Amino acid sequence: MQDKDDSILRQRINSEVSDALGYYDELSRQREEAQKYYYGEPMGNEIEGRSHFVDSSVQDAVEWIKPSLMRVFASGDDFVKFEPVGPEDQAAADQATDYVNYVVTKDNPGWEILYSWFHDALLLKNGIIKVWWEVYEEERREEYKGISEVEFDSLLLEENTEILTQEQNGELFDLTLIRTTSTGRIKIANVPPEEFLIARDAKDITDARFVCHRVRKTLSDLTEMYPDEDLDPKKMGAQGPDMGMFSSEYQTRHRYDAAFFGSHDKGFEPEDALKEYWLYESYLKTDHDEDGIAELRRVCSVGNIILENEPVDDIPFISITPIKIPHKFFGMSIADVTMPLQQIKSTLLRNLLDNMYNQNFGRFAVLEGQANLDDLLTARPGGIVRVKSPNAVTPLATPALEPYTFQMLQYVDEIRENRTGVSKTSQGLNPDLLTSHTTATAVDTMMTASQTRIELVARNFAETGVKDLMLRIYNLLLENQDKPRMIRLRNNWVEVNPDGWSPQIDLTVSVALGNGNKQQQIGQLNNILQMATQAQNAGNPMISQENIYNISTSLLKAMGYQDTSGFITPPQEQQQPQPSPEQQKMQADQQKMQADQQKDMAELSLKAAKLDLDKQEFEHRKGVDQFEANLKSFEAQLEGEGNQIKIG
Numbered sequence: 324m325q326d327k328d329d330s331i332l333r334q335r336i337n338s339e340v341s342d343a344l345g346y347y348d349e350l351s352r353q354r355e356e357a358q359k360y361y362y363g364e365p366m367g368n369e370i371e372g373r374s375h376f377v378d379s380s381v382q383d384a385v386e387w388i389k390p391s392l393m394r395v396f397a398s399g400d401d402f403v404k405f406e407p408v409g410p411e412d413q414a415a416a417d418q419a420t421d422y423v424n425y426v427v428t429k430d431n432p433g434w435e436i437l438y439s440w441f442h443d444a445l446l447l448k449n450g451i452i453k454v455w456w457e458v459y460e461e462e463r464r465e466e467y468k469g470i471s472e473v474e475f476d477s478l479l480l481e482e483n484t485e486i487l488t489q490e491q492n493g494e495l496f497d498l499t500l501i502r503t504t505s506t507g508r509i510k511i512a513n514v515p516p517e518e519f520l521i522a523r524d525a526k527d528i529t530d531a532r533f534v535c536h537r538v539r540k541t542l543s544d545l546t547e548m549y550p551d552e553d554l555d556p557k558k559m560g561a562q563g564p565d566m567g568m569f570s571s572e573y574q575t576r577h578r579y580d581a582a583f584f585g586s587h588d589k590g591f592e593p594e595d596a597l598k599e600y601w602l603y604e605s606y607l608k609t610d611h612d613e614d615g616i617a618e619l620r621r622v623c624s625v626g627n628i629i630l631e632n633e634p635v636d637d638i639p640f641i642s643i644t645p646i647k648i649p650h651k652f653f654g655m656s657i658a659d660v661t662m663p664l665q666q667i668k669s670t671l672l673r674n675l676l677d678n679m680y681n682q683n684f685g686r687f688a689v690l691e692g693q694a695n696l697d698d699l700l701t702a703r704p705g706g707i708v709r710v711k712s713p714n715a716v717t718p719l720a721t722p723a724l725e726p727y728t729f730q731m732l733q734y735v736d737e738i739r740e741n742r743t744g745v746s747k748t749s750q751g752l753n754p755d756l757l758t759s760h761t762t763a764t765a766v767d768t769m770m771t772a773s774q775t776r777i778e779l780v781a782r783n784f785a786e787t788g789v790k791d792l793m794l795r796i797y798n799l800l801l802e803n804q805d806k807p808r809m810i811r812l813r814n815n816w817v818e819v820n821p822d823g824w825s826p827q828i829d830l831t832v833s834v835a836l837g838n839g840n841k842q843q844q845i846g847q848l849n850n851i852l853q854m855a856t857q858a859q860n861a862g863n864p865m866i867s868q869e870n871i872y873n874i875s876t877s878l879l880k881a882m883g884y885q886d887t888s889g890f891i892t893p894p895q896e897q898q899q900p901q902p903s904p905e906q907q908k909m910q911a912d913q914q915k916m917q918a919d920q921q922k923d924m925a926e927l928s929l930k931a932a933k934l935d936l937d938k939q940e941f942e943h944r945k946g947v948d949q950f951e952a953n954l955k956s957f958e959a960q961l962e963g964e965g966n967q968i969k970i971g
Contacts, residue, residue, distance in 0.1 A: 329629050336605050336624060339533040343520035347570070350653065354447045354516055355575045357658035360665055361385065361446055362579040374676040380665040380739055381658045385445045387745040388657065388777055392441050395781045396789060397434055402427055403793040415824045421812045422819045423796050429810075431511045439513040441784065444643045448656045450788075451514040453536065454795050455639045456803040458507040467498040509799050511792075514640065517572040525652045528640050535605045536640070540625075543596040549630050559600050559626035600625050606638045641795065643788030645780045660742040668735050675728065681721040690715045744776030801826060814888050848878040868894040 344350050360381040369375045396402060402424050407416040427433040436452060444450030464487075467478070475496040478484065488499040518537055525531035545554055603624050608617040611632075619638070623631040644654030684702055693715035698708040710716060739745070800821040807820040852874045859866040872894055879887045 329632075332609070332611070332622065332632070333624065333627060333629065335609065336535075336603065336607070336622060339522065339605070339607060340520060340535060340537075340603065342523055343533065343535065344523050344525075344653065345517065345520050350448075351517065351570070351572055353659070355572050357381070357446055357656060357662065358572070358575045360658060360662045364579070366666060366669065374673040374680070376669060376673050376676055378665045378668040378672060380668060381446075381661045384657050384661050384739065384743040384745050385442070388445055388743070388780065389438070389441055391774070391777050392781055392784065393434075393438065396784075397437055402433065402437075403789065405793075405797075412825060418819060419797060419821075419824055421817075422800070422810070422821075423793055425810055425812065426509050426796055426800070427511070427793075430508050433511075436511050436513060440643065440788070443513070443516060444645055444784070445657045447516045448653050448659070449516065449642050449644045451516065451519045452641050452792065453512050453514050453639050454641065454792060454799070455510055456507050456799050457510045458505060461504050461506055463502050463504065465500055465502055467496070467500075469495045470498065471495065507803055509796055515573070515576075517570045519640070521652060526650055527652060528638050528642055531606075531638070531652075533605065533607045534638050534640060535603055537601050537603045539599045540602045541597050541599055545600065545602065545625065545630075546596075552628065552630055554625070554628070556595070556598070559628060606635065637795075639795075641788055641791050643784045645783065647783055647787065657743055661739060664735055664739050664742075668732065671728065671732055671735070675724065678721065678724050685721050686719040688717045688719055744774060744780075797824075800824075844881045845878065848874060848881055852878060 340346060363377045363379050363382065365375060366377065403420070405416040405419045405423070407413045427436075440450040440452050442450070467474075469492075470478075472494065475489075475498060478498060478500065479486070481502075483503040483505075485501045485503070486498065487501060488497075490497040514536060520533075520535040520537065521528070522531050522533040525534075528534060540548075542554060542556070545552075603622075605622045605624065606619060607622065608619055610617045611620055611634075612618075619635055621631065621633050621635045622629060642652070645657055646655035646660070648654050687699065689696070689699065690712065693711045695709040698706065699716065708716060801824060804821050807818045809816055809818055811817075852871070855866050855871055855874055859868075859871065872891060875891050876887050879890055884890065
């Protein structure tokens with residue numbers, strides 16, 4: 324069956340790209356606007372000579388939510404836990420938990436990835452990350468001294484080896500070589516929102532008809548990635564309308580600190596090898612082999628050149644959004660619900676500042692020709708204004724602001740608190756909570772209520788993003804890691820081999836969203852530890868040493884000590900304390916005394932057994948003698964009776 328022509332595939336990709344969400348459309352404009360509000364850039368309605376103040380409500384809301392989210396997901400050793408469905412999964416679940424978290428935190432910069440992921444979602448509607456298995460080569464230098472000719476020949480015949488030096492000493496050889504081995508690791512990377520495209524009718528990434536990651540690559544990069552391809556700049560769309568060097572979203576992100584402006588705005592023309600092109604990595608469903616069934620394929624292209632075209636099982640992108648809208652891929656960001664309030668508050672505060680300026684430097688009515696205007700325009704303390712008549716200069720009254728103006732500012736703040744969950748209480752800025760009339764219970768109730776929306780965002784991230792991330796890592800390890808790997812877990816070197824894991828993924832993922840703040844958790848764990856200790860001392864069989872150890876470990880982690888091995892020892896690793904020399908001597912004396920007692924008891928038991936045997940023998944002998952006496956008496960009696968018969 325013949326594959327579909329490349330020209331048809333190129334047309335399909337070009338059509339999907341131009342129609343995709345995020346391709347220079349309204350969505351891009353909204354994200355660009357959100358970044359401007361986050362940086363506090365001018366709003367465009369400023370008036371010359373009046374206040375240009377810009378409020379920071381968007382930035383405040385985003386930056387106050389991020390610490391709560393990072394505390395939830397990244398405050399402990401484990402980002403996620405795999406729980407066994409059945410007892411046969413327990414060992415695999417424990418190993419998977421340790422290894423998957425190791426992949427996130429050690430093989431990849433897990434903290435930075437989560438931080439950027441959450442930031443993009445809170446500010447730009449959706450945060451996108453990419454997860455894939457990357458194969459790379461490792462070179463290892465090896466030296467051999469005094470090997471035989473047979474060993475030397477076997478090394479020469481091995482593949483992926485390069486001989487550096489070789490010397491022969493008689494019948495032995497010295498050899499130095501470079502051995503190249505192919506290995507792989509899971510890679511996780513944040514995807515800037517402007518680089519991610521998705522079909523307009525998509526509801527999620529898994530079922531999307533088209534998903535694309537476009538990234539800028541220099542001609543040098545492309546040549547290195549695809550050395551066998553003819554990369555003709557004329558065929559790569561270098562002059563196309565899509566080849567603007569940077570999108571407006573990118574420019575807005577870097578304009579705040581002028582990081583974008585450099586050689587790009589000075590007409591600098593790079594050499595051909597450094598010219599940049601859009602590399603489109605497209606995942607689309609298409610009937611490539613024309614069998615009537617559309618399959619998922621990965622197609623990499625630059626302009627009119629298709630560089631790769633291969634079937635794949637899934638799409639390597641994961642998305643999160645803080646305010647999910649049912650039946651839509653893109654949700655709403657915290658910036659979306661905060662930007663209108665930032666504009667209102669900026670306008671109100673500008674009016675307040677203008678009023679204060681007018682109070683301090685008000686307007687004046689001047690009789691023409693009766694006052695020196697230069698003196699009047701020079702505002703300085705103690706300044707003199709020369710006039711020709713007493714009433715030549717009279718101040719124009721500036722009306723004082725009414726109290727409802729300040730109440731309006733408070734009302735706008737309340738709206739923001741209701742929309743975002745970020746309140747004065749959660750920020751620790753409410754002075755009313757510091758009065759002696761406010762109880763700790765009331766403070767806790769208000770803080771819990773204000774954190775409800777943030778907890779909902781955290782749960783949304785957990786169920787729709789972090790969970791999918793960990794499951795994808797699990798599946799990639801099952802599919803690609805075919806060799807055991809030695810890693811250091813919990814201060815021990817452990818061999819990890821995913822071959823022993825369940826291929827059906829008979830596991831569930833539980834992302835722990837802690838209850839209350841750290842102080843509340845520490846207090847609760849202290850109470851639990853106290854109750855467990857009391858129950859164990861009372862002989863309650865429900866509490867074991869392992870239960871006490873687990874509670875103590877959780878308490879130490881809540882206090883910020885992630886490595887608990889220096890504080891407590893697991894029950895299975897605990898050793899009995901060694902006795903002192905005096906105690907050892909006393910134990911030896913007691914053991915000798917016990918041995919002597921056991922020896923004496925054994926001798927007494929032996930004597931008693933012998934006496935019992937003698938007694939039994941005596942009784943037996945006595946019975947035999949009595950029997951013989953009775954027998955003789957009976958025989959004598961018979962003999963007497965026989966004699967009487969004869970006489971008679």
